[in-house]
Amino acid sequence: MNYIMKKRGTLMLAFPLCLLLAACAEKSAESDAAEYSPQPLSENASNEISHTDSSVEEESTEEASPESEAPNPYTKPDSLEDNDDIENARKYIWHEYLNQVKNDKTRIEEVENRAMTFDDATMKYGFFVKGEPDESGYPLFIALHGGGQSDTPDLNDSQWVHMASYYRNSVENGIYVNPRGVRDTWDCHFNPESYPLYDRLIENMIAFYDADPNRVYLTGFSAGGDGVYAIVSKMPDRFASANMSAGHPNGLPLWNLYNMPLQLQVGENDTAYERNTVTAQYGKLLDEYQAELGGGYIHNTYVHQGQGHNFRDTSMENQTVMADSAAWLDSGDSSVIETDTNAIRLVEQYVRNPLPVRVVWDLSQRAEKRTGESFYWLQADSHIMEGKIIVSYDKETNSINVEECSIAGEVTFLLNNDMLDLFAPITVNTPAGSNTITVTPDYDLLYETTMERGDCNYQFAAKITFPFEP
Numbered sequence: 328m329n330y331i332m333k334k335r336g337t338l339m340l341a342f343p344l345c346l347l348l349a350a351c352a353e354k355s356a357e358s359d360a361a362e363y364s365p366q367p368l369s370e371n372a373s374n375e376i377s378h379t380d381s382s383v384e385e386e387s388t389e390e391a392s393p394e395s396e397a398p399n400p401y402t403k404p405d406s407l408e409d410n411d412d413i414e415n416a417r418k419y420i421w422h423e424y425l426n427q428v429k430n431d432k433t434r435i436e437e438v439e440n441r442a443m444t445f446d447d448a449t450m451k452y453g454f455f456v457k458g459e460p461d462e463s464g465y466p467l468f469i470a471l472h473g474g475g476q477s478d479t480p481d482l483n484d485s486q487w488v489h490m491a492s493y494y495r496n497s498v499e500n501g502i503y504v505n506p507r508g509v510r511d512t513w514d515c516h517f518n519p520e521s522y523p524l525y526d527r528l529i530e531n532m533i534a535f536y537d538a539d540p541n542r543v544y545l546t547g548f549s550a551g552g553d554g555v556y557a558i559v560s561k562m563p564d565r566f567a568s569a570n571m572s573a574g575h576p577n578g579l580p581l582w583n584l585y586n587m588p589l590q591l592q593v594g595e596n597d598t599a600y601e602r603n604t605v606t607a608q609y610g611k612l613l614d615e616y617q618a619e620l621g622g623g624y625i626h627n628t629y630v631h632q633g634q635g636h637n638f639r640d641t642s643m644e645n646q647t648v649m650a651d652s653a654a655w656l657d658s659g660d661s662s663v664i665e666t667d668t669n670a671i672r673l674v675e676q677y678v679r680n681p682l683p684v685r686v687v688w689d690l691s692q693r694a695e696k697r698t699g700e701s702f703y704w705l706q707a708d709s710h711i712m713e714g715k716i717i718v719s720y721d722k723e724t725n726s727i728n729v730e731e732c733s734i735a736g737e738v739t740f741l742l743n744n745d746m747l748d749l750f751a752p753i754t755v756n757t758p759a760g761s762n763t764i765t766v767t768p769d770y771d772l773l774y775e776t777t778m779e780r781g782d783c784n785y786q787f788a789a790k791i792t793f794p795f796e797p
Contacts, residue, residue: 399422399423399426401418401422402415403416404416406770407768407769407788410749412768413773413788414744416770416773417783417786417788421786428534429535434531437527438531438536441454445523445696446520448509448518448524451487451506452504453504453507455503456501456503456536457498457499458499458501463539463542464538465501465537465542466538467539467542467544468544468546469504469505469506469529470495470505470551471505471506471548471554471555472487472489472490472507472508472547472550472551473486473489473551475514478511479511482511483508490505502536506525514554515550516557516558519695520696522558522562522694522697525558525565526780530782540679540782540784541567541679541681541784542679543679544671546572547570547571547572548572548640549572550574552572552573552575553574553576555569555570556571556577556579557579559583559587559589560580560581560583561692562694562697563583563584564587564703567674567677567678567679568588568675569587569674570674571590571591571592571606572592572640572670575600575605580689581609582687583688583702584623585616585620586623586680589626590626590673590674591606591626591629592640594630594635594636594637595630595633595634597634597635597636599636604656607630607653607656609628610627610628614653628653629649629666630648630655631646632649638668640670641670645665645666645667646665646668647664648666648668649664650664681782682746684719686705686717687715688716690711690714691714691715693711701741701780704746704787706741706790707738713735714733714735714795715733715734717731717732718730720742720747722747726756727740727755727791729756729757732758732797733797736794737793737795738792738795739793740755740790740792740793741785741787741790742766742789742790744788749766749768749789752764753791757795766789766790769789
């Protein structure tokens with residue numbers, strides 16, 4: 328299994344890289360949702376939203392400010408001759424990265440103003456901190472508001488304010504961020520510029536507020552649910568898990584979710600744009616993916632009995648849902664169960680494995696404006712926008728095993744010492760045959776991959792680039 332379950336408040340197991348870096352402790356549809364919004368159904372939240380600034384109610388008011396560059400406590404190795412050299416280089420580079428980010432004037436303005444701009448699109452966000460970080464940092468919850476297509480900003484502004492507390496009341500400890508859609512369009516949360524802005528938001532939260540990159544969670548309601556589908560289909564390597572409530576997938580494939588759990592929720596009577604049946608269909612789609620590939624695609628599909636567009640996905644009490652969403656869809660089976668549907672509690676069960684043994688990458692779902700070219704431990708030139716690869720690595724045999732690939736072009740396997748022995752020959756097995764390759768760990772590659780995603784888990788010391796023909 329690629330995910331590590333944790334009890335609430337107690338991490339049961341940590342990943343080697345985060346232990347190594349002390350969990351980055353160095354870092355001192357269509358307009359289908361436009362008229363709908365989640366109502367304050369939480370027992371605690373019904374009268375909470377009275378302010379007009381979605382970020383005014385903060386437990387933590389600490390602002391970012393330039394830091395004097397702290398001397399790097401690590402020594403840059405002259406060369407990478409063994410694993411100790413690689414580990415020292417990773418620590419040294421991560422410290423350098425954090426120093427750069429925390430003293431970058433643009434980044435500082437972004438976190439102080441709670442707004443980031445890419446091209447001509449600006450993403451504003453509300454910010455709230457609860458509790459204290461643990462040894463891995465804070466979990467980060469990103470919540471997307473309802474709304475959508477509108478001739479004025481009023482609809483999305485009001486929904487943005489509402490989302491400032493809608494899911495937040497269920498967060499016991501962590502950073503809660505509610506971005507405002509970048510435009511007042513039906514796809515307000517997934518305009519082309521949105522994707523690099525989510526990257527930037529997560530990077531800033533890691534560097535400035537000690538967010539744990541392995542516990543980044545995405546939730547959204549209505550138009551925000553549309554956004555969840557779109558975002559996780561393109562960048563699931565950023566998230567530990569996600570919850571989609573009352574949204575529409577707009578026909579997106581979800582092959583890329585092999586390693587990222589997804590919760591789907593909808594009201595039984597939410598017939599607008601067939602949200603109810605489409606949600607159940609997507610639960611079946613994930614069932615089919617799971618059966619075809621023999622694993623992955625962890626998911627739940629909750630159809631809330633008798634509910635319309637609004638239902639209780641923030642309740643502290645169990646809710647009544649269809650016992651089998653597929654049977655409800657296919658045969659009208661209305662058997663029900665009582666279960667916990669609280670979106671925050673559902674997503675926070677999971678911790679991301681940034682280096683999953685097996686990866687499925689559907690390149691048709693790449694976001695064109697993202698500046699990086701990597702997906703988990705794979706990389707391909709940004710112009711390659713079609714094809715799919717299923718690949719795994721095996722530490723015992725020191726091998727990479729390509730099960731299938733329909734990509735026309737080169738794919739790069741990014742490697743570090745948590746995955747394979749970089750000082751021994753590596754075998755690449757493909758449907759066309761096997762090749763044994765010797766790699767040379769490279770400091771510059773460690774630096775480049777650190778800078779690409781601003782995530783201490785995605786530091787790679789070696790790579791193998793392999794050409795494929797469909």
